[in-house]
Amino acid sequence: MIKEETIDSAVKALFSDIRFPDEPAGLYDPLRYMIAIGGKKLRPRLCLTTYSLYKDSFGPEILEPAAGLEVFHSFTLIHDDIMDRSPLRRGVDTVWKKWSPDTAILSGDVMCIDSYSRVAKAPRECLDEALELFSRTAAQVCEGQQFDMEFESRETVPMDEYMNMIGLKTGVLIACAAEMGALIGGASAEERSSLYEYGYNLGLAFQVADDYLDVFGDEKVFGKPIGGDIANSKKSWLTVRAFEKAEGGAAADLKRAMAMSVETAGEREEKIAEVKALYQELGVGRDAQDAILRLNQKALEAALKVCDGDRFIVLRDFARRLIGRTY
Amino acid sequence: MIKEETIDSAVKALFSDIRFPDEPAGLYDPLRYMIAIGGKKLRPRLCLTTYSLYKDSFGPEILEPAAGLEVFHSFTLIHDDIMDRSPLRRGVDTVWKKWSPDTAILSGDVMCIDSYSRVAKAPRECLDEALELFSRTAAQVCEGQQFDMEFESRETVPMDEYMNMIGLKTGVLIACAAEMGALIGGASAEERSSLYEYGYNLGLAFQVADDYLDVFGDEKVFGKPIGGDIANSKKSWLTVRAFEKAEGGAAADLKRAMAMSVETAGEREEKIAEVKALYQELGVGRDAQDAILRLNQKALEAALKVCDGDRFIVLRDFARRLIGRTY
Numbered sequence: 001m002i003k004e005e006t007i008d009s010a011v012k013a014l015f016s017d018i019r020f021p022d023e024p025a026g027l028y029d030p031l032r033y034m035i036a037i038g039g040k041k042l043r044p045r046l047c048l049t050t051y052s053l054y055k056d057s058f059g060p061e062i063l064e065p066a067a068g069l070e071v072f073h074s075f076t077l078i079h080d081d082i083m084d085r086s087p088l089r090r091g092v093d094t095v096w097k098k099w100s101p102d103t104a105i106l107s108g109d110v111m112c113i114d115s116y117s118r119v120a121k122a123p124r125e126c127l128d129e130a131l132e133l134f135s136r137t138a139a140q141v142c143e144g145q146q147f148d149m150e151f152e153s154r155e156t157v158p159m160d161e162y163m164n165m166i167g168l169k170t171g172v173l174i175a176c177a178a179e180m181g182a183l184i185g186g187a188s189a190e191e192r193s194s195l196y197e198y199g200y201n202l203g204l205a206f207q208v209a210d211d212y213l214d215v216f217g218d219e220k221v222f223g224k225p226i227g228g229d230i231a232n233s234k235k236s237w238l239t240v241r242a243f244e245k246a247e248g249g250a251a252a253d254l255k256r257a258m259a260m261s262v263e264t265a266g267e268r269e270e271k272i273a274e275v276k277a278l279y280q281e282l283g284v285g286r287d288a289q290d291a292i293l294r295l296n297q298k299a300l301e302a303a304l305k306v307c308d309g310d311r312f313i314v315l316r317d318f319a320r321r322l323i324g325r326t327y
Numbered sequence: 328m329i330k331e332e333t334i335d336s337a338v339k340a341l342f343s344d345i346r347f348p349d350e351p352a353g354l355y356d357p358l359r360y361m362i363a364i365g366g367k368k369l370r371p372r373l374c375l376t377t378y379s380l381y382k383d384s385f386g387p388e389i390l391e392p393a394a395g396l397e398v399f400h401s402f403t404l405i406h407d408d409i410m411d412r413s414p415l416r417r418g419v420d421t422v423w424k425k426w427s428p429d430t431a432i433l434s435g436d437v438m439c440i441d442s443y444s445r446v447a448k449a450p451r452e453c454l455d456e457a458l459e460l461f462s463r464t465a466a467q468v469c470e471g472q473q474f475d476m477e478f479e480s481r482e483t484v485p486m487d488e489y490m491n492m493i494g495l496k497t498g499v500l501i502a503c504a505a506e507m508g509a510l511i512g513g514a515s516a517e518e519r520s521s522l523y524e525y526g527y528n529l530g531l532a533f534q535v536a537d538d539y540l541d542v543f544g545d546e547k548v549f550g551k552p553i554g555g556d557i558a559n560s561k562k563s564w565l566t567v568r569a570f571e572k573a574e575g576g577a578a579a580d581l582k583r584a585m586a587m588s589v590e591t592a593g594e595r596e597e598k599i600a601e602v603k604a605l606y607q608e609l610g611v612g613r614d615a616q617d618a619i620l621r622l623n624q625k626a627l628e629a630a631l632k633v634c635d636g637d638r639f640i641v642l643r644d645f646a647r648r649l650i651g652r653t654y
Contacts, residue, residue, distance in 0.1 A: 014471045027473040028599075079436060102410045102476065103430060110404060110469040112436065115464040116443055120455065121597065127454055135444040140347075142437040146354040149429065 002052035003266050010048055010058050011041050014067050022260065028055045030107035031094045031114065031170065034074040037090050042206075042322065043069040043173060047181040049318055053311050054185030062184045065130060067178050068118030072107075072134075075111035076141055078104050083149060090223065114208050119180075126183055133183065137176040144169025150285075155255070162240040167200065167205040174203035197302035202319055204296035209323045211236035212288040215276055227272035231262045237291070241284045254278050292323055328638065329379035337375055337385050338368050341394050347441065357422045357434035358441065361401040365416050366605040369533075369649065370396040370500060374508040377522050377646055380638050383514030388450045392457060395445030396504050402438035403468055405431050407578035410476060415552065439465075446507075453510055454552075460510065471496025478562050489567040493534040494527065501530035514633075525631035529646055536650045538563035539615040542603055549555070554599035558589045564618070568611045581605050619650055640643045 015035055044066035051062050080086075081094040082104050124131035140185060147165040157165075178199030182192045212275050212309045213222045214229045215238055229236045239258070246254050257275045262268040279285055296319055303315040310326035342362055347355045371393035378389050392411050407413075408421040415421060423431035449457035474492040478484050484492075505526030509519045540549045541556045542565055556563045566585070573581050582604045589595040606612055623646055630642040 019471075022472055024473045027470060078430055083432060101428075101460055105406055105410060106469055106472055108464055109435075109439065112439055113462055113465040113469065116458070117466075118457040124455060127458075128451060131443070131447040131454075131458075135440055137445065138440040139437055139444075142355060142433055142440065143351055146351045148431075150351065150353060153516065155642060172572075195555065272593075 002048075002056060003316070004314070004317075006058075007045065007048050007052060009044050011065065011066075014044060014069070015041060018067060026099075026103065027107055027110055030103060031071075031074075031111050033098070034078060034095065034111070034241055035070075037092055039070075039074075039090065043072055043073055043177040046174060046199060046202075046318065047177040049314060050178045050181030050187075051185040052181075053065045053111045053307060053314065054182065054187055060121055061184065062181065063198065064118045064121035065180055065184060066177075068115040068121075068134075069124060069173065069180065071111055071118060072115035072138060072141075073114060073173060075108050076145070077157065078108040078111065078143060079140070082108075083145070088224075095265070108207060122180075122184055130180060130183060133176055133179060137172045140168045140172045144172075155238055157235055159240050159244055162235065163204065164239075170207040173199045173204035174206065175199035178202075182306075193304045194302045194305040198299045198306075198315060200293045202247065202322060203297035205292045205319075205323045208288055208292050208295065210235045210237055212285065212292070215272075215279060218283050227276070230258075230269050232276045235256050237288055238279055238284050241287050242279055242282050245282045245284065245287075246278075250278065251280065296323060329383060329385070331374075331641070331644075333385075334372065334375050334379060337390065338372050338393075340399070341371060341390055342368060345394060347614045349481045353426075353430065354434055354437055357405065357430060358398075358438050360425070361405060361422065361438070362397075364419055366397075366417065367402075367447075368397055369601060370400055370504040372519055373501060373526060373529075373645065374504040377505045377508030377514075378512040379507065379508075380634060380641065381514055387448055389508065390506055391445045391448035392511060393504075395442045395448075395461075395505065396500065398438055398445060399442035399465060399468075399516045400500060402435050402442060403472070405435040405438065407472060409435075410472070415551070418602075443529065449507075449511055457510060459640060460503055460506060460568045464499045467495045467499045473501075483570045484562055484567055486571055487569050489562065489564065490531065496532060497534040498530035500527035501533065505529075506605075509633075518633045519534060521629045521632040525633075525642060528626035528629065530647065532619045532626065532646075532650045534566045535615055535619050538565055539612065539619065542606060543612050552630070554595070557585075557599045557602045558595050560585050565606055565611050565617055568614050569609050572611065572614075573605075573637070577609065578606065623650060 014185065018035055020031045022206060023284075047066040047069055048058065051058075052064075065195075071315060077089065078095045081089060082096045082101050086094055087097045094104075095107060116134075119130060119134045121126065138156065144165055144167070147161070148169055151162075151165065171327065175196045176199070179192045181194040182195045187195070212231065214236065215227060217226060219226050228234075229239075242254055254275070255277060257271065260267065260271040262271055297304075299319055302315060307315070345362055347358045349355065350653060360387045372525065374393040374396055375389065378385075378393075382389075404416065407421045407473060408416060409423045409428050413421050421431075422434060422481045426434075446457060446461045447454065471492055471494070476498055478489075478492065503526070506519045507522040509522045512523070532606070538556065541563065542554060544553060546553050546626075555561075556566075569581055570578060583603070584598065587594065587598040587601065589598055626646055630639060634642070
């Protein structure tokens with residue numbers, strides 16, 4: 001096993017030392033920018049964590065694939081931000097906004113390719129399995145984004161479809177990170193599949209928590225303005241659950257509130273307040289907390305199939321740090 | 328060795344049998360569309376051809392990577408067409424035009440990922456080398472597109488920079504196809520590198536021929552309206568060479584002609600006629616034919632390092648079919 005502090009400093013070193021080609025700068029500068037503006041590096045951290053259950057030290061055969069998962073995630077953010085017309089990410093300009101949509105397309109492409117170069121550094125004896133896991137996951141992430149975009153033009157979405165969408169868009173890459181670490185660490189097929197399940201449920205919990213915090217979070221901790229999903233009429237776990245619970249008048253109120261325009265700051269505030277009040281009336285914030293707890297529980301049950309004692313504590317603590325802020 | 332007819336029918340079967348997931352249709356339909364609208368399938372054909380120098384039959388370990396090269400090429404076309412605002416490809420709507428730019432971005436992404444899934448079917452014993460070759464090539468193709476876009480805002484481009492750009496944008500993927508077939512066929516490192524050189528020079532010749540045919544070709548054979556590069560003020564081998572040769576007045580004439588607007592069909596015709604006349608005065612059409620011959624010669628010299636007799640004839644004929652129409 002490898003200590004948490006060692007994992008922390010390995011993740012830090014991984015991204016402060018990460019190198020992309022210098023030229024053409026117009027192509028590669030956005031890659032450096034995306035890595036520099038940070039984020040939690042959740043996926044490489046999880047990958048190194050599950051690897052640490054099996055091994056005692058890190059080498060390039062795990063560090064490079066772990067970095068590849070983050071590079072891939074950043075690539076999807078660059079392209080999602082074009083499609084979602086998001087001007088800001090982590091408080092700074094998105095790539096398409098800072099450079100141009102064309103640059104964002106092409107730099108995203110080369111970032112996707114770069115992620116494969118890194119995953120391809122997995123050890124020879126499990127390279128085909130690592131690539132199969134990664135490619136299957138990568139395609140699913142695109143499928144998730146497709147469903148997410150298709151949801152925009154639908155008035156309501158059933159909960160099972162919503163969960164399937166966030167499973168594809170967020171769950172599978174976190175699951176892949178957990179399984180990748182185990183695979184390269186030498187885990188059995190059974191252990192790998194349980195760790196995938198751990199990661200998948202953790203990913204779902206993480207996304208529901210994100211949806212929850214977007215409405216009920218603390219702006220300083222959350223890192224972006226509260227109410228963004230509501231202002232943009234974006235479907236979230238809370239909307240989906242609210243329409244599931246709302247009857248008659250409440251459903252009509254919710255539809256009307258979600259359709260309010262947000263041309264001015266005042267209108268924006270009003271819309272957020274109104275939808276939030278309806279959420280509170282329907283109790284969907286509490287429901288989200290319950291859902292997060294249940295998903296966390298499922299993740300931990302999957303983890304228990306693989307390990308106990310100190311090794312289980314590692315996985316429990318990882319989950320706690322990730323979603324502990326919401327329940 | 329494998330006969331040409333067998334290669335032909337293998338290529339045909341490869342793309343009539345190719346499968347992408349059914350759902351979400353909004354994501355995967357554009358992939359089926361791109362493959363269906365055809366093209367010469369030059370890259371898989373070359374990959375199977377160099378493989379055929381070493382082996383006597385095809386299996387999935389070569390067919391899948393060969394298909395992956397075409398899928399990757401199609402992915403770059405989908406994204407290039409967004410960046411170049413091209414409404415037509417092979418006489419039909421481009422993906423962004425038929426669906427939307429967002430769809431073209433995301434379907435392109437999943438097509439890139441699909442290409443990796445196929446290349447990853449290379450045999451275990453050379454999988455890491457196949458992936459390294461493919462990822463290096465894929466990044467270079469993006470670099471080529473970046474340089475191509477940067478050239479748009481420059482008045483003139485030196486010939487060495489132009490050749491480097493088409494080398495990246497077109498040469499390396501054809502070179503990669505030639506080397507990939509050899510690699511999976513079991514060729515030595517030296518043979519692989521010579522076949523790479525064969526493919527690279529063939530790719531350059533192919534691009535110069537494309538630039539030549541865009542002005543001096545027969546519309547029915549070329550498959551798209553003649554003069555497109557001129558009408559769009561796009562830098563081509565002919566423009567670059569013309570500016571290299573033009574002195575004083577001729578250079579000024581060329582700049583003026585290239586800057587002519589093409590709002591109406593009449594203006595378009597006039598601009599094409601004017602630039603074409605200047606090209607003829609400067610003799611750049613003849614220069615292009617010479618350049619194509621020289622590059623073809625270099626390709627064949629590289630091929631001769633690897634083989635002679637019947638096997639050389641295969642490579643010579645491949646080159647002849649590809650660029651024979653221009654000289």
